[in-house]
Amino acid sequence: MKNIANLLLVSVFAGVITLGAYKLFFEQNTYIFGDSETTPYTTASYTPTSAKGAGINEVDFTSAAERTVNAVVHVKNVAINNGPKNIMEFLYGYETDSRPQVKGAGSGVIISPDGYIVTNNHVIDGASQLQITLNDNTTYQAELIGTDPNSDIALIKVDTNHMLPYLAFGDSDNAKIGEWVLAVGNPFNLTSTVTAGIVSAKARSLGGSNQSFIQTDAAVNPGNSGGALVNTNGDLIGINTAISSQTGSYVGYSFAVPSNIAKKVIDDILEYGNVQKGILGIKTPSLNTPYAIEKGLNELTGIFIDGVEEDSGAADANLERGDIIKKIDEVKIKNFPQLNGYLATKRPGDEVQVTIEREGELLTIPVVLKERQTIILPIMDLEVKNLNDKDRKDFRTKKGVKIVGVSERYEGYGLDGKVLLAVGDNEINDINDAKVLFGKITKYHSTSITMLNKKGEKERIILQ
Template identity: 35%
Template sequence: MLGLVLLFAQTSLALARAAPESFADLAEKVSPAVVNITTRTTIAGHTGASPMVPEGSPLEDFFRDFMNPPEGQEGPRPPRRSQALGSGFVISEDGFIVTNNHVIEKADEIEIEFFSGRTLDAEVVGTDPNTDIALLKVESDEPLPYVDFGDSETMRVGDWVMAMGNPLGQGFSVSAGIVSASGRALSGTYDDYIQTDAAINRGNSGGPLFNMDGDVVGVNTAILSPTGGSIGIGFAMSSSVVTNVVEQLKEYGETRRGWLGVRIQDVTPDMAEAMGLGDARGAAITDVPEGPAAEAGLKSGDVILSFDGVDVDDTRGLVRQVGETAVGKTVDVTVFRDGETRRIDVTLGRRETAEGAVPAAATPEEAAPQEQELLGMTLVPLNDEFRKQLELGGNTEGLVVKDIDEVGEAYEKGLRAGDVITEAGQRKVTSVENLEERIEEAREAGRKSLLLLVRRQGEPRFVALSVLEE
């Protein structure tokens, strides 16, 4: 009996891992909703200087002929037409189409080709460069075949997926693979990419990535490649991000993201220890410019532990959650401050119209700068001369790192000469004596580290330095 049970278990596992017998039925089902996109753009004639080409180079004649007008023609070369190809997919029978923003950006004309060979002109409804998503619209006398979005959050690493599009201008093409990874970030604030080994090449941009039910779980956007061709590392923006963007573009023609109004950074283990926070989680507030957070009473040094009832693990998750929250909504924010948690209600503003006003600080007290070495740094209080050299506002207070020990902990953790320490132990410092007091307070409280708020070219970040006596 035991042998039969083991055999059955192995057979079930083999079935679970088996590849689909064919993708043909799925491809036939979704192909009518996938489109090729051709854009045409007018490029102005060249009027600037020619590129620098070494004398005697084989390219010298080419660039001279290309950059200069033909003999007998005065002035710059006339404008020329450029054509580009991409992919997309229809999401409603009345003609809304999703693609990448970079596919249609700056296009004068956009032509949609359907699987049947039919072509229609498209207009741009709205774009979102932050997620590289664009929404188009075509007018049709008859209902168009379309596909639905699926839930990318349910996709697991190893699940089968199928990509469709117009790679290298070769027309409708299908490739299949698996989800190689999820939650990838490339460079954008709201990135949440599915990584796949399904072949994606130039021209696939804007096309759909399907699950095995024929639902769109991603929009093919980018590849990682040293050659420009597919090497099995492709990225599709997850449908959980795209659906929210598309809904806003459809309703408003633009995105309307929630805005909290704070600068934040991840909490490291030594920062958590310096703050008395049990676990290294949440988002530490480094600055609170004028905006919703400041009006609600959030402060620099607070650690956001939850937002609108959802635990905050890191800054990336918080930024995305805030951006997906409705403008004007009042949310509950739980922060860690002075050793205890507090709940604060914040009414969100709109990120797209937010003004980055810097809050006024107290007028600095002028005093003769006195250098002193602490924590592996040579420190001196800010004065007008330093403010001018470092291009700081007249109200900025703190200690300038004049020099730093390059084998010390401060240098190892990224501090450099020219940085300005504005807070220590989550309180302002305007003199070396202030910093010495914070160090002693941290030692008396049994802390191993002291949390510093450091600004470089106006950008703040927290750094925890050891205060243990040698």
Template identity: 45%
Template structure:
């Protein structure tokens, strides 16, 4: 028994010595490296999940291009001028000094119906004697001018054709900044040109533009000749009519502007149905808010439209809007600027009802306002504010037509003692029945044309003034 125990102890001792020798002389020591991982605060948490870049990488413009290329046309307008040389007629006889000149302008247009209705810019066909349209397949048609809206720079043409490719209208109000768009047109007479970009901004107001104050801004390249062409979304829907570029050189420098499709569509429908544009007004005066205006008015809001006056008899007055109210929404559209408000109203007609959300003493309220027909207009080019006269007012003045001067900013007219209450009855022998008549005449005025304005003074006497 003792012998067995001795054998076990010697075996254990031998194993221990063998293991110790292995650990000491053969096995390499294990090196432990300790790493410290710092925990970021909650506010700096990062999501390392895979980013979805397919929206950018897989955006396909070919479908939109295919839908629109054959529906965008080249528009050529020809204007003929007859110039007389009185000296040549004096020496060589009557007619010898008369010469006829032609001036040609080009642009783009968009086919909006299979039977040949085409929308373009008013400035593309302004003062044209002949209008010619060339389709993408090189077919040429003579175009008839259906109507124009110089204020929104829109014109409607018609060609005698059928089964044409056309573009359907999209909803420009739902466009988002950053959304992809294509500009399709004929810059520099290069037909069927497509450029891509994004919506850079909405509701742009360009100083010096003839009335348009709610442009879409895009960085899709637009150059001379693109005017009147299509701005489309990636579904090939018409969301704007390319109209202007802002450039010192006259060529594209990074951004351009388009009339929103909702305005263009309303103009076209009015021209088709009524022959003229039905202009509605909300019936308020005021301006957009910013931090400086808010500080001067001692209010907290820096966005919205501040009402400084409510027009008597307007839908706004009847709905209960007051001075110092702040309009923040029309229907569901947020109103942050003056351009937001005017752009929305230009898509509406007289007697349309809209929901007006406004602030009064810091509390939000809602009113249903019926829009009225435009009765007042500020004509900045001649420095006058004008108001339509109703039948009762015309009868009292013993005249059949005319518009009343309600404010004067023209220093020369003030020097000639023209006063509020004067009535403009005719311009260049054309009778004036409404403020829209004057807007149309001035918007279509040629650069060298003289305006001969006839007015009735406060004594009922006729006075004539010449504007060069």
């Protein structure tokens, strides 16, 4: 029995030695991945995987949201109804107390500890009273400081005895497409609502306007208007203003006034009482016309100058029709909303470096921006400009505005080149006066308009 056990142990050791020798000296390692003669491979990333996971989970929105919600307020637009409550009051003239009615609501952003708040003009438009509710449900009455309908920005203020939480303006020019952002506001009267998205586009225009917006896919609904758009650092980079929707509610894209534009508007209101806008003084063609398509202007990268306004910064700098604006300062210009958005941060008297392409050559020309000298008047759609020294001498007048463009409706009336002096009994001093007075013209009453021709003769037309 002992001999059998020894024989079995020797056999096992012999088998192990034989198998080991075969593996070591004779067997070849062969791995087959496919039929190709070349070995297929995949690219692998050796970056350590985050414990939080990938994508949106890598971004921490909590600190930005916590910092923002307390600086965003609910704005209630209250109008006083002075009309009669019922037919008996209308017939017999009973005196009743005026009743406040909520006309609308939106959001606002506190931008200083002493109570200055930025919101949208359309949120506070027509208000008799403004009620502000903070995130802690404290309510204040606010006063309107100033507004700019063109940019849809308004500044209001509350009086308080203690310091309020606020957000400082960030630099919207540094916002990047694809960057995460938060929209904070009061949609549908739901206070302190935070939504997240990315910057979808910059220098976006809406409804044919040339205003420059930041486009995002953060959910924004009625009531968000005037609220904050912030990045993940909590920097205020925009004021939420509009949505693009056929239903009136959010369907995918929202739009914010860039913070650099909003800040400039607020600074102007505080310093000057109105918005100081510096312009180049160029004319651009409509890109969807057959002329523009035939000439390839709709495919240009840059701004094609189709004309230069008289007495403008562009005229002083000798910019010419046919020049293509490629860059202003260090900002590349691709379209007119982008140009308009950059210039909206400038004032009359500011100098910008305009890089143009002229006959295949790039030139950089300094241009001093000026106040707008021309404007399109409401009702008649006349283009008028302020008088210069030559005009005052030629027409022998110190007041009025010169007609430099006439709409098709009035082409046969011989208006072009004449000076508008008055609307009714109200004299016109400049284009701002003309805009206000023409804006008051109504189709329900006839209006007399006084003009001056090149012979120094006064003429009158009656609008009915």
